[in-house]
Amino acid sequence: MTSQPLRIAIVEDEDLFRDLLGLALGRHERFHVVGSFSNSPEALARIPKLEPDLVMLDIDLGGNSASSMNGVELGMALQKQIANLGVVLLSNHQDLEFVAGLGAEVQRWSYLLKKSVRDLKVLVRALEGTADGLVVLDPQLVAGMKPQRGVLSTLTARQLDVLRLIAQGYSNAGIAESLGIAAKTVDNLTNVIYQTLDVVSHSASHARVKAVLAYLEAVRSG
């Protein structure tokens, strides 16, 4: 992990929430808020010059003008202009359907419920994970993911626990600590999960992203 603080831009049309988020991030040494905006046209015009590592975007960005975009559209537009930009989507919708399909559109994205923002650990994990190229899903969203049938039903309860933590942006070390098991065991479990979900990849972080997307798809179509 780098010592440089992560440069973060915020786009949120609810004034109170935007201010609170800016304050919370500003107090943390790992983060540096480089700008906050209330609408997409202004954000699109000014954010590229700020060279952020991450943007936090309200998925429900309002606005009635033809140029206004929602959070997903704005994220895609910004990623075209800023290399390796991570997008953290903020949402009130605890609904997998808002997340489905995002993997095909956006890279380096995460989905966080607004109510989870007050939990600093969750916030930090999402921001750092996204900056490292992972896909991080909100813990409450993951808790609601009930695999019914299909490939996921072949996973053991323990393997499923590990997969859920991967989806929340935990590292293998973090998973080991959280479940109270050896790091080596986590590595083995992870490999079995990848095989079951048919994940083949050249890098560890890429494999994690693929596993999360496969997990998401399996839950939805189950």
Place this chain on the structure above:
Amino acid sequence: MSTTPPESTSPQRRSTDTVIPISPNALEADSSIYKEIAINAQDVLRVGFVQMMRVDWDAHMVRVVTASDLYEITFQKALEQIREVFPRWDTTRIQYPPDVGDWARTVYFKGKTVVIPTLEQSSYLTPLIVRLAQLVGLRHSLIVPVIVDGRVLASLSFTQRSPIFSDASRRTAESFAKQAALTLENAQLNAQLRDQLTRLEHSQRLAVEAEERTRREIAEFLHGRVQTRLLLVWNQLSDYPDSPDETSRTELVKKVCDELERIRETDVRQASHVLHPSVIRMGLVSACRSLASRIQDVVPVQIEVSPGFTDLDVIGKSKLPEDVRLIAYRVIEEAIGNTLRHAKASRVKLNFSRVEQDTFEVVIQDDGIGFDPSLPHAGLGFASIDARVHAVRGSWFVNSQPHGPTEVTVRLPLELH
């Protein structure tokens, strides 16, 4: 489109005291239009009597629709005599099949004008009416088909004393029949329009009623449940100053927080979803998957999507207009609601497909107890589906039988016009 033939040439014959109107028994609802045609035709052609017959092809029967009034003094006297013996005798009760004789086949099947030399040869008139006609000297008929869209829908018969129908009067009679055809077509279009308007009004009323019902339910929900829960929280909070120690205060705050979270997460979200399912933004199938996940503990919903429909309803970038998605979603919600209320089903299946260039289809199937669709009460739960579907000129039908399964098929246009 004008329905009035050339100016009447003998207005003095219209005086009411010399007119015996034909009994209206056999007249249809739109008889006034036909009556006008008959009277105008009589005036223009100066013949003794004009009748309009309507062909009911379904019943294979030709019936009198209307006739010109009978002005002739002799005719009136003859009619009075007959009615002394047969008080209910009615000249409009005549009916015959369209193939009753050669002349009839020529008129109704070939669409050509014929002359019946004498009424005795008409083969459909009762002896009594023939006698009546003879009494007043009306015995020769010209019969002209009235053709709408290539189909003979009616005929006009012109009966007079003279056996000779000049070419000129023939042409006039035929052009009159054309005018009658236009009038008839117009009347049919009007009736169709009226029918459509009535249906539209009906469906709009049902849609409005459904909206009102939803609003009332949400109002009751907010006023009842949400308000009560908020009052409870308020009540708990007002205990705070009286709390004896730090532990009970922390506990109280936690309880209040949990309760507020429950209100926000469950109640507010639920009410908001009923008002507008925001996930519809992501696509119709997405909204239905979301619906399925919310009711999966009540009944599992399996969703099948054809490749053609997947291309159309791309997640987050659906090519279906949001209005259309919303209507389809409400219909599906309603159909599943019906299933939950009545069907005792153990599973529901949704199938989405594109059926034509401009139409898509949703099939909602359940394995419940089914019902007999021909029973009147069976349709009740479908009124709101019907209203929504018809409002956008879609179509739908239900397929069921006692012991099930039940299948509701809805077809909607890809775009609203």
